[in-house]
Amino acid sequence: MSDRPWPTPQSAYVHVPFCRHRCGYCNFSVLTGRDQAYAESYLDALERELRRLGEPRELDTLFIGGGTPTHLSPAWIESLLQLVGRWLRLRPGGEFSVEANPSDIDAARLEVLAAAGVNRISLGVQSFRAEKLRVLERDHSPRIATAAIEAAAAAIGNVSIDLIFAAPGETVAEFAADLRTATSLPIDHLSTYGLTFEKGTAFWSRLLSGQLDRLEEDTELAMYRMAIDVARAAGFEHYEVSNFAKPGRRCRHNLAYWEGRGWYAFGPGAARFVGGRREVNHRSPTTYIRRLLAGEWAIAECDAIDRETWARERIAFGLRMIDGVDLERIAAETGVPVGEQFAKTIDRFCRDGFLTCEGNRLRLTDRGLVLSDAIVAEFL
Ligand code: SF4
Incomplete structure (x- = not known):
């Protein structure tokens, strides 16, 4: 890693x-x-x-x-x-x-x-x-x-x-x-x-x-x-x-x-991804306001994300883009050899005509597009 x-x-x-x-x-x-x-x-x-x-x-x-x-x-x-x-x-x-x-x-x-x-x-x-x-x-x-x-x-x-x-x-x-x-x-x-x-x-x-x-x-x-x-x-x-x-x-x-690049987020229910941590604020606007005005944090959920989870998410959410994802880039940026690690899943979807892989670029086919939710879920 x-x-x-x-x-x-x-x-x-x-x-x-x-x-x-x-x-x-x-x-x-x-x-x-x-x-x-x-x-x-x-x-x-x-x-x-x-x-x-x-x-x-x-x-x-x-x-x-x-x-x-x-x-x-x-x-x-x-x-x-x-x-x-x-x-x-x-x-x-x-x-x-x-x-x-x-x-x-x-x-x-x-x-x-x-x-x-x-x-x-x-x-x-x-x-x-x-x-x-x-x-x-x-x-x-x-x-x-x-x-x-x-x-x-x-x-x-x-x-x-x-x-x-x-x-x-x-x-x-x-x-x-x-x-x-x-x-x-x-x-x-x-x-x-x-x-x-x-x-x-x-x-x-x-x-x-x-x-x-x-x-x-x-x-x-x-x-x-x-x-x-x-x-x-x-x-x-x-x-x-x-x-x-x-x-x-x-x-x-x-x-x-x-592209899983990290973002700040503020306000009730807002979810951020900063420094490898995923945090979600309290959904209730009144609780959000009350907590902050009392000098507390408004965070309701907090998870440290490991590199493998980040790599999985980069593939799953990235596949929603019609241009797909660059597996080599994800591997270089996350340190997770995604091409090898997910080879079986990728091969299966490619064989079934839901994904296509040219060089390092993995993307949904027209057939995969309408089943995108189910396909991306396999990577999470
Ligand atoms: S209540 Fe209606 S307008 Fe307000 S956020 Fe929900 S969908 Fe949008």
Whole structure:
């Protein structure tokens, strides 16, 4: 095994746990309807957590997500961005992303974001169809979604949107219409995920009680294939299982996760990978705030990662990228001879047509793409 140093993170994530209401399928760390009670104490808690860095860090990517970072007032957003900017400083040419909901996009918020150097905005659009938005319990209309994309493109540029597919009752033709609308708008990046029913969400209970139905697996698969076809035809590169980008617009922040390069993370539920340790903050926003304001740590889980686990994760998460992974590079950086160590698993998947290996580069085939979750799990 190697005594090489762990990578110094060049990326940071900040979780902002406020939303107007909780969407039925959401299991993120979110507070709804209690903004005024917690907005200021969250900033105090975040400042205490950031201060533990000891000194400001210079970074290549910064991602403020949630929750809905843009839900609170423009003045509050400005305070948040100033606080973050004191500790997490972006190098020239860095990528600064903020997540937003279409209904929060207005001139005042866009001005605050642009002034703070935000140069990428990720909008939780999910659909352009009123009925699907209602089923998903989103609070925007198709018209608001379209207007938000246009306004964000004009003020910030580099707009990413999320689209959900396989919503209850949705047809392949309806999702195709969503994709066509998305790709006709000024977006640079598209993330699209099948709806999941997570334990503990309202949708999970409604699934169990028969009020909601999952779509058939074949229908969901047809929607996924449709997304690949429509996005590619519109000039997007399919660069990760669920992500598409115009040339030069891949999400550099997410690439740091998939390539296992280490990252800082702050806020409730945030997970970091620093110096060979993986730490996850307490998921409950109120517990996170209470602990930090009491002078304690907000960490709920902490694991020391050994080199072999890191190597396994680099293959597993790296395989989600369409370009795949460079086995030799992973071996050199982790000190684990992954080519030999996983030879049997790699050979089996290659024989079965799910993976392909050219030189040192291992990647999913088109057949492997639709079974990516099961394949990557074999490496973990
Ligand atoms: S807006 Fe996003 S983070 Fe907030 S409740 Fe809905 S899905 Fe969850």
